[in-house]
Amino acid sequence: MKGTGKRGATTRGLWPSAVIENTHERASPDPDEAQVWCYTDRWSYGPGDTVHLYVSSSLPACDVEIWRDGATREVVREKRGLKVKLQPTPEDCSVKGCSWPVSHEFKIPAGWRSGGYVVRVSAALAGGGFIEHHHLFILRAAPGKEAPIVLVAATGTWLAYNEWGGSNHYEGITGPGRNQFSPRVSMLRPFSRGFVVLPEGAPRIPLRTPPGLGAALRHPHMEWAYANGYSKKYASAGWASYDRHFFRWVEAAGYDIDLCALHDVHADPSILERYRLAVFVGHDEYWSKEMRDAVDAYVARGGKAARFAGNFLWQTRIEDGGMTQVCYKYRYKEDPVLKTENKHLTTTAWEARDVGRPGASTFGVNALRGMYVGWGGAAPRHPGGFTVYRPKHWAFEGSDLYYGDVFGGASRIFGYEVDGLEYGFKNGLPYATGGDAAPDGVEIIAMGVAGMAEENHGYRGVDHFLGEEDLAFAAEAVFGKVTPENLEKLRYGSGMIVNFRKGKGEVFTAGTCEWVAGLIDRDPFVERITRNVLDRLSSS
Secondary structure, eight states, X not given: OOOOOEEOXXXXXXXXXXXXXXXXXXXXXXXXXOOEEEEESOSEEOTTOEEEEEEEESSSEEEEEEEEESSSEEEEEEEEEEEOOOOOOOTTHHHHOOOOXXXXXXXXXXXXXXXXXXXXXXXXXXXXXXXXXXXXXXXXXXXXXXXXXXXXXXXXXXXXXXOTTSOOSSOOSXXXXXXXXXXXXXXXXXXXXXXXXXXXXXXXXXXXXXXXXXXXXXXXXHHHHHXXXXXTTTTTSSIIIIIHXXXXXXXXXXXXXXXXXXXXXXXXXXXXGGOSEEEXXXXXXEEEHHHHHHHHHHHHTTOEEEEEEEOOOEEEEEEGGGTEEEOOGGXXXXXXXXXXXXXXXXXXXXXXXXXXXXXXXXXXXXXXXXXXXXXXXXXXXXXXXXXXXXXXXXXXXXXXXXXXXXXXXXXXXXXXXXXXXOEEEETTEEEEOSTTOOXXXXXXXXXXXXXXXXXXXXXXXXXXXXXXXXXXXHXXXXXXXXXXXXXXXXXXXXXXXXXEEETTEEEEEEOXXXXXXXXXXXXXXXXXXXXXXXXXXXXX
């Protein structure tokens, strides 16, 4: 949710030593700067579609390699010695797109399987070595040949966090002072480094080791990004940090699974009807009304949804044929629809009074009843896992988990942003109060605590990143006014695993961004629960 701070600039895939305010990856107009960048014309394609690849490089030629990033790496296409040139890049490319001419195109063969396809462009340097850039496109399944399960990639969140060119939905070079985030961002630009490919061992956001007494709380993932030349947002969004790990684990576990983009659901809601189970993972924060409508209708008609993801928070609008995402967020009073009959389409939090569509009505939990865990001053010593409250639930079958057990702690699966509900306890068990549109029959089977604000104990050297800005925004959006009483209503929240039936369908939600961390580490409890969910909800 939150995004402020500093990062280093890059023009050549490497960062200079200086760290300056509001910098970003960007194309340089200097032909002597060694650089190569690329992007495609769509989020996703079907078999037989033509991929248009846009490349800009100060080197005269580059190589293109494409591989399917599944349980195994499968190289499917190579192009050596592609003639390229340095393309003029508009200053507002992050808002309106790069507008480069097509450098290379090819038709997707019928034999390619659904999945995520990494595009690597590399160029040799005169003095030895090379520079490279990575992009990704999604291949949907051919109609009539779908698997039982589809993973819906969180492309709305990828787009919101990608700062290549200058601006994203968090910070940027827009506005009169060239220091504001942009409410509009374009898909037609490269990804920042780390969104598509990461080295093994790149830190995730939640602290792996609880800090000692009086420790200066820090953010290791951002410090690693500074030191190694990656986007500081690499751990917040993207294929490399989230969707990739779930997709690869599912394939390696023997399941038949397809991949599509969340933007596909916006453009064609019927895509979900071809599957028994739709899965959403990782940091999945930005959705349009049409995306939610599609999932709600799918479940009501008998579809199953499993969400191993957190931070279901912002309503967006998708424009320009799917190429542009609009989200005014904290600045929602600037959104032109706010003062119209369509104010329910205002691009801000789902729980905001003018929108009035709490996230719990779709996935059973709300972002504004959850939020931060395991980084900075937000519960830095949390055990990192979920506490089990209903061990007899089908999701825990065969897991050997008991009431009160905490699972996933070693992998820090509980964080860095989680979703919960207003709740109370009776006879040692949590129940939804129903005060935030919790669905009838929702069952809380595991949970933990979270906070909307970052506490600061005043120790020297603390990197205070979050503060109370989000808490104040939430109080105003939900209650209409920032008062001490309203702040306290949302200050402390929770993250939950819930299950409920809706219409003819069923929803399971593990409301955390970091569930995939347990799959990466092969945590036996996380793997068993994941299998239970996939087996039950994808069965005929």
